[in-house]
Amino acid sequence: MATDGATPIELSSLVAGDDRPGPARTMLVNPARPSEVVNTVALADAAVAEAAIDAAHRAAAAWRATSAPARGEVLRLAAQKLDESVETIARDLTREEGKTLAESARETQSAAKLFRYFAAQTLDAQGETYPSHFPDLLLYTRREPLGVVSVITPWNFPIQLPSWKIAAALAFGNTVVWKPAENVPRTTLHIASALVDAGLPDGVLNIVLGRGSQIGDILVTDPRVAAVTFTGSTPVGRTIQQRAVAAGKKVQLELGGKNPAIVLADADLERAAREISVAAFGATGQKCTATSRVLVERPVFDELVERLEAEAASWVLGDPLDANTTMGPVATAGQLDTVLGYLERARVEGARAVAGGSRADGALADGYFVAPTVLVDVERSHAVVREEIFGPVAAVLPVDSFADAVAEANNTPFGLSAGIFTADLSRALQFVEQSQAGIVRVNRSTSGVEYHVPFGGMKDSGYGQREQGKAAQDFFTESKTVYLAGP
Incomplete structure (x- = not known):
């Protein structure tokens, strides 16, 4: 997955730790100089998407059983890898998406901070204890991972925004199938490289580089997917909401704004x-x-x-x-x-x-x-x-x-x-x-967020539980209440 960042190469999906090209090809250009080809992408089809879900499903039990501090260590090391590669990642991001080099560098550094934050979250309490009316009863809750989560992200913040979803999902023990926007694949694969180099087991994170019109419905409705988190336009988000809710999924949407x-x-x-x-x-x-x-x-x-x-x-x-x-x-x-x-x-x-x-x-x-x-x-x-x-x-x-x-x-x-x-x-x-x-x-601009507080909108700007901060645990886990009495 590593590249020199300058030479156009063919990029493909990542499934169970291996490159998985799809049958169709598309060329991506530099928005500042559209005559300059940046990458070629072997776009995923339905078969690739299904293979990615299967890989995440097979990896789920082992990752769930991995201790939370051990999961956190993987995230911490991934943050270190991102920090070490800021210059390379920022250049790739700029050539793919068009934002300035300084903006791309800040975004990459923010992604690293997100991974560190959620690494620390793995050391926090994962439930609560309650007083019981019965003297011989221990009453408590525990937080458990959902399973396979589909993560669907846009192109405008191609490393920061996916990081606050993926780092949280992994920290709380879920496996991930991620569909990024198809025009930022090289930036996308930098996140995968950091996690693989940090020791993330194969299949825990899978990436499908494809068009939503071809693979989106599979990622939203497959019975092995427990939850869907999406950021993008309101019309697309509402369609995903309808399909996912009808299929019994947990859904989180971050949509448009005016x-x-x-x-x-x-x-x-x-x-x-x-x-x-x-x-x-x-x-x-x-x-x-x-x-x-x-x-x-x-x-x-x-x-x-x-x-x-x-x-x-x-x-x-x-x-x-x-x-x-x-x-x-x-x-x-x-x-x-x-x-x-x-x-x-x-x-x-x-x-x-x-x-x-x-x-x-x-x-x-x-x-x-x-x-x-x-x-x-x-x-x-x-x-x-x-x-x-x-x-x-x-x-x-x-x-x-x-x-x-x-x-x-x-x-x-x-x-x-x-x-x-x-x-x-x-x-x-x-x-x-x-x-x-x-x-x-x-007395501050409407833009800019801090990663340790909840993020989300009202009305047509969002649906479901908030992202980021400790609120992320509410979406990426489910609560189990335990009544424990002695024999």
């Missing part, structure tokens, strides 16, 4: 503009927690727009492998078409771009580059205000009051992350209470 940032008249506008810029344009806006709606009280609307325009102009668009670049391309040709389509629709509906608003030209014209965009003159009914774009686009709207801002912030089917900028602690706490979002941030 995240608002409220800026009240008393806010520190310099700070607000800087934080919103990072949330809207960092990772090229391709994150579910990105700020895409900015709701500004009218007295400071014009000033904040000017500050956001200046912030957008400060981002350096270019080759993501260049250390001077601060924003890379969007990840795929399809995503480029989606973002440009929303920008054209916004223009037709009457919106005005005070920054960006189009595909980059000149030396960047061949890549999938979109300039950081700030839109004004938008209406609350416009598509750029209502729908998730997944690109570097922020729509700025005036609001008449705090109450108007909160109502509009909640006026969405999504409920992942929301933020407010204000010097008024009372208003901030009111927003925390009234916000219909799973994550609320005060």
